Amino acid sequence: MRIIIYTKDNCVQCNATKNAMDSKGLPYELIHLDNDPQAVESLRNLGYRQAPVVMANEEHWSGFRPDKIAALQAQLALAG
Structure with missing residues (x-):
């Protein structure tokens, strides 16, 4: 399973999401929106x-x- 988190600096909800993923042992990739205007535009197009x-x-x-x-986490455990 591929998990991508689009994050920003100084974002409380972003940090909470990353911490929760870490505590559950879920692997993820980070994309920093502060450095990627193209990703920002793509996400805006998704609403x-x-x-x-x-x-x-x-x-x-x-x-x-x-x-x-x-x-x-449950999906990953079932796929496990």
Whole structure:
């Protein structure tokens, strides 16, 4: 499973998302939106206006979502 977190500097919800992923042992890639205007534009085209944006397989969401992170952990355990 490939998980990508689009993050920004000094973003409380971004840090909470990364910490939750780390605590559950979920591997992820980070893309820093502060340095990637093309990624910002792509996310805006998808309707996102806040960070973080998490993409995992066919699913994506914005903000800190512990419920979604727990679901990813369960999916990873089943695939395991």
